Amino acid sequence: MLNHPTLDQIHQLGLAGMARAFTELHANPETPSLSHAEWLGLLLDREITVRRDKRLSTRLxxxxxRHDAAIEDVDYRSARGLDRALFQKLIQGEWIDAHDNLVLSGPTGVGKSWLACALGHKACRDDRSVLYQRAPKLFTELALARAEGRHGRMIRTLGTVNLLILDDFGLAPLDASARHDLLEIVEDRYGRRATIITSQIPPAHWHELIGDPTYADAILDRLLHNAHRIELTGESLRKTRKQTPKTA
Known part of the structure; x- marks a missing residue:
């Protein structure tokens, strides 16, 4: 192991990437041909890369x-109504900074959750905070948290991430507790944070799923007023993509 006072100081400063680069450069016979500026540049590049990778790992x-999805693997050839131009624009992430929402609707198996996770992964790569939640499970956990005194903390967490993904919304009508929780979530996030909602049910039918007309009006006004919409169609991709399950 290389024993060098400069390396010891780098370790003391917590510069792990720079320390590894220093060791590699010290062992490289071509290093003496580098200028001081080039040497320093290589050390800094490695430290920046290591920190960026660590930050991404933490974000993810x-x-x-739910899915290990990446935007590079999106299949635009499938006949499911995915607007390539719109999705490419969403990938850039400006809608997240503008605190807009996105609704991904369509029948089961057409890749709604996968596409949402791909956008979530890209947001993490862009150093934005992301949280994925399946809506049915979330409402159950919030009801339990209310009984245990953790409800307020959970709601605050849901309100602070840059991008919240609510998957599988509308699988069952909302009860009074779920309606109240959903209103709190969308109220906290409206105009402040971005939200993706995936659903097998078209937004036109969400009013009856929410149940109470007053709650439904308030929730849908906050969810859909500034929402981009992608309505997917076609048969389940699971029937035709058994050979490539990580692509959607």
Whole structure:
């Protein structure tokens, strides 16, 4: 192991990437041909890369995305009504900074959740905070948290991430507790943060799913007023993509 006072100082400063680069450069016979500026540049590049990778790893761990999806693997050839121009624009992420929402609707198996996770992964790569939640499970956990005194903390967490993904919304009508929680979530996020909602049910039928007309009006006004919409169609991709399950 290389024993060098400069390396010891780099370690003391917590510059792990720079330390590894220093060791590699010290062992490279071509290093003496580098100028001081080039040497320093290589050290800094490695440190920046290591920190960026570590930050991304932390973002992804906290995001808890359901699918290991990436925008580079999106299949635009499938006959499911995915507007390539619109999706490419969404990939840029300006809608997240503008605190807009996105609704991905369509029948089961057409890739709604996968596409949402791909956008979530890209947001993590762009150093934005992301959180994935399946709506039915979330409402159950919020009801339990209310009984245990953790409800307020959970609501605050849902309100602070840059991008919240609510997957599988509308699988069952909302009860009074879920309606109240959903209103709190969308109220906290409206105009402040971006939200993706995926659903097998078209937004035109969400009013009856929410149930109470007053709650429904308030929730849908906040969710759909500034929402981009992608309505997918066609048969389940699971029937035709058994050979490539990580592509959607």
């Amino acid at each position: 761990r906290h995001a808890k995305l």
